[in-house]
Amino acid sequence: MSTATYAGVSVELNDEGFFVDPTQWTKDIAVELAKADDIDELTPQHWTVLEFMRKEYFEKGTGPTVRVLGKTSGVSVKDLYLLFPKGPAKMAARIAGIPKPKGCI
Amino acid sequence: MTKQIVILGGGTGGTLVANRLHKHFKHHRADHDTVQIIVVDRDDHHMYQPGLLFVPFGLAQHSEIVRPRRAQLHNGIEFVESGIDRVEKDRDTVVLENGRELAYDVLVVATGAQLAFDETEGLTGPGWNEQVFTFYDIIGATGLEAALAEFEGGKLVVNVVDMPIKCPVAPLEFCFLADWYFTERGIRDKVEITYATPLDGAFTKPVASAALSELLEEKGIHLVTEFNTGEVVCNGDDRKLVGYDGREVPFDLAVVIPMHSGADYVGRSEGLGDELNFVPTNKSTLQTDAKPNIFAIGDATNVPASKAGSVTHFEGEVLVDNIIRFIEHRDLQSTYDGHANCFIETGFGKALLIDFNYTTEPLPGHFPTKVGMPLLKESRMNHLGKLMFQWFYWHALLPGRDVPGIGADMPEHGKEHV
Numbered sequence: 001m002s003t004a005t006y007a008g009v010s011v012e013l014n015d016e017g018f019f020v021d022p023t024q025w026t027k028d029i030a031v032e033l034a035k036a037d038d039i040d041e042l043t044p045q046h047w048t049v050l051e052f053m054r055k056e057y058f059e060k061g062t063g064p065t066v067r068v069l070g071k072t073s074g075v076s077v078k079d080l081y082l083l084f085p086k087g088p089a090k091m092a093a094r095i096a097g098i099p100k101p102k103g104c105i
Numbered sequence: 106m107t108k109q110i111v112i113l114g115g116g117t118g119g120t121l122v123a124n125r126l127h128k129h130f131k132h133h134r135a136d137h138d139t140v141q142i143i144v145v146d147r148d149d150h151h152m153y154q155p156g157l158l159f160v161p162f163g164l165a166q167h168s169e170i171v172r173p174r175r176a177q178l179h180n181g182i183e184f185v186e187s188g189i190d191r192v193e194k195d196r197d198t199v200v201l202e203n204g205r206e207l208a209y210d211v212l213v214v215a216t217g218a219q220l221a222f223d224e225t226e227g228l229t230g231p232g233w234n235e236q237v238f239t240f241y242d243i244i245g246a247t248g249l250e251a252a253l254a255e256f257e258g259g260k261l262v263v264n265v266v267d268m269p270i271k272c273p274v275a276p277l278e279f280c281f282l283a284d285w286y287f288t289e290r291g292i293r294d295k296v297e298i299t300y301a302t303p304l305d306g307a308f309t310k311p312v313a314s315a316a317l318s319e320l321l322e323e324k325g326i327h328l329v330t331e332f333n334t335g336e337v338v339c340n341g342d343d344r345k346l347v348g349y350d351g352r353e354v355p356f357d358l359a360v361v362i363p364m365h366s367g368a369d370y371v372g373r374s375e376g377l378g379d380e381l382n383f384v385p386t387n388k389s390t391l392q393t394d395a396k397p398n399i400f401a402i403g404d405a406t407n408v409p410a411s412k413a414g415s416v417t418h419f420e421g422e423v424l425v426d427n428i429i430r431f432i433e434h435r436d437l438q439s440t441y442d443g444h445a446n447c448f449i450e451t452g453f454g455k456a457l458l459i460d461f462n463y464t465t466e467p468l469p470g471h472f473p474t475k476v477g478m479p480l481l482k483e484s485r486m487n488h489l490g491k492l493m494f495q496w497f498y499w500h501a502l503l504p505g506r507d508v509p510g511i512g513a514d515m516p517e518h519g520k521e522h523v
Contacts (some may be wrong), residue, residue: 104420
């Protein structure tokens with residue numbers, strides 16, 4: 001566990017860099033996290049995905065997998081990879097301030 | 106009064122639960138009620154699914170691994186051969202494709218997982234069942250037997266598109282058996298075997314993943330990790346898997362394990378399934394989130410355990426006890442711990458054995474006790490165990506017999522924590 005400061009807020013991160021407490025997240029934090037991941041500007045499509053992931057997390061206790069995102073977020077899997085090239089589920093979860101999705105069994 | 110238990114699916118889970126419940130209610134009545142058990146399936150062919158792995162290598166035949174579903178059910182259980190249109194949970198009724206309606210007091214969803222070929226671009230396009238196969242159904246496994254026999258060398262790629270899949274170790278076993286098969290044929294040096302997986306290692310759990318990675322390396326099988334297949338291209342000599350991240354894995358012969366989803370009728374049944382048509386189910390009691398009188402077992406559920414026959418087997422004991430409790434208006438008590446147990450065929454007459462649950466990953470040691478079969482280590486004994494298992498499946502597991510020493514709870518004795 002470590003602490004980092006984004007947009008002036010001190011947040012707790014786990015060993016893999018995911019938020020421990022998703023309620024610490026703000027939109028300003030997302031913009032900074034995105035920049036650190038080489039996304040210079042968060043487009044409306046990025047925001048659609050990020051907000052969808054947070055909604056899913058708070059409803060279901062885990063963020064969606066890429067496949068579920070592709071089926072339910074309104075953004076195709078292909079476009080998801082264009083938006084979040086380093087792997088949509090993990091990268092978007094990190095920027096959305098939620099824990100890593102528990103997809104793989 | 107008669108209480109009616111309807112079980113959807115006559116595979117491993119549906120059959121063993123039907124037989125165990127039937128055995129119980131033959132001797133015990135439920136609150137003075139008799140109990141009627143009905144099993145529904147769209148066909149009468151029960152496949153021993155672990156056998157599919159052996160078909161491409163000529164080690165098993167279609168006829169050896171399929172038996173009539175009806176014949177696996179004890180006398181007194183009704184078998185209805187029909188597809189399922191939908192479940193109407195508010196009416197406690199199943200509507201069948203043949204128009205019949207089945208009212209139930211308790212419903213068990215045991216319809217497993219199906220292959221979602223259409224979710225991968227190009228998978229069933231040009232080259233399908235010619236240079237691109239799956240061994241996860243009998244058509245593919247049989248076609249692959251001929252394709253392997255004709256294969257004289259080149260790139261063989263084994264690819265898992267996405268998790269979850271049935272038996273997560275089967276694709277690795279396929280690689281190990283391919284290594285053995287081409288060695289036997291004397292052309293191993295002409296065949297390049299690659300395993301491309303969406304996981305970040307050979308397997309889902311760290312200790313086993315490390316052991317299996319080593320084994321892949323020993324056998325000269327290339328491992329490509331975090332590969333998310335976006336498209337299968339097979340146009341003449343231009344044959345490759347294309348990842349969403351732009352990486353390409355070229356092949357001469359591809360063996361692809363397609364994405365899995367739950368049964369279609371689950372999607373047509375309001376409030377029953379999730380986005381992938383799996384049924385949200387309590388991982389300890391196996392009662393679904395849909396309604397208290399609906400239970401689920403095996404590959405059909407969303408519980409965080411492997412989709413494997415051993416999981417279904419161990420879940421079965423817990424599920425049956427909880428259904429009896431539910432019918433008798435008692436609290437559900439039995440809890441499933443996520444116990445799974447798999448033989449991993451490694452070729453050359455050897456196999457590994459792994460044993461784990463929700464909280465304990467596969468560890469070295471022995472099963473079920475310190476003098477049992479070696480865990481996470483290649484041995485001839487494990488291979489014989491794997492071969493013996495088919496007999497055990499038809500004659501003990503499906504009929505619902507208890508086997509001493511092999512129960513629902515994962516045994517701790519004999520495991521070495523690392």
